[in-house]
Amino acid sequence: MTALGELIGIDERTVLVLGQELDVERGQPDVANALVHRAGETLVVVDTGVTEAFRAALREAMDRVGPWSRVLVLTTHGHPDHVGNNDLADELGVPVEHWVPAPDLDQMRDPASYWVQAFERVEGMAPLPAPALAGPALVSLFQPYRPFAATARTYEERPLERIRIGSARFTGWTFADGAVRVLRSQGHCAGHVIVHLRDCGVLHLSDEGNGACGAMADADQLKIQTVLGAVALLFEEGEAALLTDGHTFAVRRGAGVVVPFLDGLLDQAAALQSAALELITGDGPVRPSAFTARYAEVFAGLGGGGANPNALFTAMMAVNELHELGLRPESAEADTPWSRPALQLGD
Structure with missing residues (x-):
């Protein structure tokens, strides 16, 4: 069993901070894993989760990977379990950049409306109250909810880059002299990105690997499957060595583990659609x-x-x-x- 805020050390400058699963009956929000990494003198924080307890664990992880003199906070997408503690960046007393995906701004500003829309699509198909009640009730679990640091800007304000990693080609944005690569994926939801940390070989998939079929109203099944295939290629070519994500409470190490896992998701996606057709x-x-x-x-x-x-x-x-x-x-x-x-x- 893992505990909220447990730290998994990847190397002396990289830590995965573990979240928790959703339990609505107990009033427990899900909390996404966060990744903390030091690239030179830059502290890189990939997602900030939610809850005060997780916030304290982030601070502990930041201290573990130091020293650093500036901070880069990267939001992979706008769901509440990933962004609630984003204002932590305002407390660190050093120069800070905070980057978020532009397609997710509306849901970050008004998460209740986003979830009402999601639930309206399945009204009468699943046991839940009226969507107009269920959406705000779910969002109320995610406290404190402060999705924007004072310095927040959108990735899309930067010029889009073509990023080549091995034989794979992506578009996105690079930071810390190329040590941090933010790659557009946009499958799990409209603004989703994944993050590649060049020097430690970590590929953070965030929520693109949540399952064989995306659930959200703004999910794109083709993009999910495309990014899973591209990430598998990075591991096959040795361009990435460790896979982390938003909700698996572990680190997958090496192509021998990661590639079968990703191929399994793709196989399951095909099998699930074939079965659904029947x-x-x-x-x-x-x-x-x-x-x-x-x-x-x-x-x-x-x-x-x-x-x-x-x-x-x-x-x-x-x-x-x-x-x-x-x-x-x-x-x-x-x-x-x-x-x-x-x-x-x-x-």
Whole structure:
């Protein structure tokens, strides 16, 4: 068992700070892992989690990797479990930069509306109160919630760079004389980035590896699968040596461990979509609640899990799977049937 704020030392200048899983019944927010690294005299903090206890653990990790004279805080995406302690950057008494993804600004400013939208998509498909109540109730667990440091700016204010790592090509932004590479991925949600720390060989996947199918309304399944394949290539070529992420409470070391893990996610994604296709019989409409119940069984049978597995997130995945298969809702009502749009144009 791991404890919130437990530190895993990767090397003398790199520490993974462990978060915790979501437990709504106990009023416990999920807290994303954070990565703390020193590149020369620059302290690099990748995500800041949430809760005062996690904030204290971050400070401990910062002290462990010192000394440093400036700070770089990098936000991988705007979900509350990753950004609640971002204002920690304002307390450090040294020059600080804080960078966030522009596509996630709206949800960072108003997380309740973001989650209401997410829950509206699965109303009638999963056990939850009305979305207008469930969204704010969930967000209320994430306290304190201070997603912007005083120096916060968006990555997109910087010129976009083409970044080559081995034979893989990305776009993104580099910091600390190239020692820190922020790579656009945008699969788990609209603004998502991953982070490569060149000198210690760590690739921080954040939430792109949460499961075989993205759950959020702004998830992009193709981008998730593309980035998993690109990251596997980095490990095969020796350009990365250790994989960390937002919700796995461990460090995966070496291509022999990491590549099968990533390939397994890709295989599961293909198997899950194939199985979902078999659940849709004929050309008639599909009731999402019935599809979700069967989808959950298939998902469990394939060994599906991911971060914070629960019925709500499985329903969110099921809706995305229906969309991937080309179906669309027939109305805006809760649990409305989904069907394939006609391919023939009308007269």
